[in-house]
Amino acid sequence: MGDDSPDAWVQRNPAQWRHGKTNAECPVDLLGNSYATPADLMFIRSHGPVPRLDSSHTIQINGLVEKPATFTVGDLKTRFPTRKVWSALVCSGSRRKELNIIKHGGGHIDWHSAVGNGEWEGVYLRDVLLSLGVSQDFAVAKHVEFEGADTHSSGYRTSVPFATAFDPAGEVLLAWGLNGEALPPDHGFPLRVLIPGVTGARSCKWLTRITVQSEDTDHHMHKNYYKVLPPHIMSPKGHMEEILAVPPLYDININSVVFDPPTGTPAVAGPLKVRGYAYCGGGRPVERVEVSLDGTTWVQSTFTEQRRTAAGKMFAWVWWETTVDFDPAQHRELVVRAWDSHINTQPERPIWNYNGMMNNCQFRLKVGPSDKGALEWQHPTTWMEKPATAKL
């Protein structure tokens, strides 16, 4: 994102970790500074330079609706009630670096933790669709397609099931605000869709069109990518038919990460306070988060922050913390696992997949030697890089 980039006009926070020209993330340690991730630290995943739009930009809504219409953000603000929704935003490839260390696949961005959380502001897509006379027959209206003003040569389109877009408890937003301010250009100014609980790739930025339709989108990024491929697929070559048959990712899985202690913290005997975040997709509450020093006995953590919707859905991350009694003579790791309200939990070990998607293995800190030979806590992306301990 240097000065020669067509989006050099975009203001950015230099504290972010950059991944190539169009992608960036918040350093893991900073994620623990505020429950609402500052907009200028929220991870950025864009498929090209940011389009330069202003408030006259319009969004067209058509397809299986009686009255197709075109709105500016101003029109939406005037015609529909303003809503606020707390929701995490999660990249399908968050924690990919751990998988890429095992074996580098087709997901090029080595994300540590492409996750943020905030209060989004906009109008319910449901309210807008109802006002346009949308078909409410699930046998007819099966998908909702979103198109962005992306500058990428093939553009960007994606879709979600109609039942998701229209769920009265789902709180899908046409969003113009984040944490009380206008969306920054990197996050879709002037308008994006925000689909709480669904992987970030579906929350299309710089919205130009929404279409209610009978099929999912045919855009190549939706059909070919943003999927968890079965582990025998080591490369797309020769597997295209199989890949097309894999369902696209929608709801995200249960996950938890430690932001405190950060990697490199001295590992000293005594009480150790551990803090982190956890989230689940589909509005399913995170039920509990457990920490273990031996992989067998688990200490229950306490939620220090959480948000639920009136309907009881949880789209925001939870913050959890607990204190464990660390003894360097006994303990070599610290492991975290979260449980969702389905009673799904995180796998003990990473399950590699070609695109490096949706890694939600237990978050495992190791006690290792620092450069000066003292003991320190190391996050997976630190200890996994050391050849001597890289084997899983």
Added chain:
Amino acid sequence: MGDDSPDAWVQRNPAQWRHGKTNAECPVDLLGNSYATPADLMFIRSHGPVPRLDSSHTIQINGLVEKPATFTVGDLKTRFPTRKVWSALVCSGSRRKELNIIKHGGGHIDWHSAVGNGEWEGVYLRDVLLSLGVSQDFAVAKHVEFEGADTHSSGYRTSVPFATAFDPAGEVLLAWGLNGEALPPDHGFPLRVLIPGVTGARSCKWLTRITVQSEDTDHHMHKNYYKVLPPHIMSPKGHMEEILAVPPLYDININSVVFDPPTGTPAVAGPLKVRGYAYCGGGRPVERVEVSLDGTTWVQSTFTEQRRTAAGKMFAWVWWETTVDFDPAQHRELVVRAWDSHINTQPERPIWNYNGMMNNCQFRLKVGPSDKGALEWQHPTTWMEKPATAKL
């Protein structure tokens, strides 16, 4: 369920495995005989002898509705459209025997596989609530309580979140039929609620009352039981406050079980056809089922049967099958894991919990010696009972 029982008048299939007087399950091998589990083989979990009801039995609907009303099944059939929904029914304690072999907890029924699948017939609870002028404000109507005509001394009541009961894609039924016939007495004749994707304990039988309310039910079975307790709770004693704070079970987790080969099948070299079922809660589709002979490489199975709703939800089990090349010189086990559309999968090993609830560990057949010394396939409830191999 002997002749001295007050429900000796109920006709039952002697092929079922009985667990005490009021509970029974379909032998695992027979689950693979038909995609729709015959009503007289569907598992039975009752908290007392079956109440003797007839078609004049009424159900009252009240609480946060403008027009409380009382209906017979005949009234429901006349006033609302009849709906059919394919759904699995799953006991929270299914596969508990595997956990009880590790350590016997507070779940007394040693279920092998308390699961069945069928086509349920009734009316949508949503349609009925809409006709009565239910509050549609999620901040007001938070739970729906169901009461059964159970003969148990403290009766039976339970509840689900209003967003679940009222979900337009959730297809919650007031059901009078299963697989084209009237519900048998053991399954709630004349009327039960059937909440697809939610643990069986919420699908209250012998319905007498439904109340839309602002709180969940205060019934002791709901508040104290049907919960997955954290692993440090080895007995309720001294933990009651903690237990009350654990959320009740609703949506079930991803699970898969082999019904073919059944336990005791000779393990011989060559192609081995493997068949089973898999399901997930909350309407989330089972995305794939994988089989491994070495715990590292996985063969993808094919779905031979599945059902989805018009909205794309999957409440029924899927049937899957694949063929693996078994070599007794190399292979000592056969493991199955399923993935849901959230990209949650099954834990490698059982995670014990006091009530023995929601065990969904990978289903693991072992190759072991038969009584005659030949090699045979053994299901977990067989190999785990052998002291020499009981350690996990």
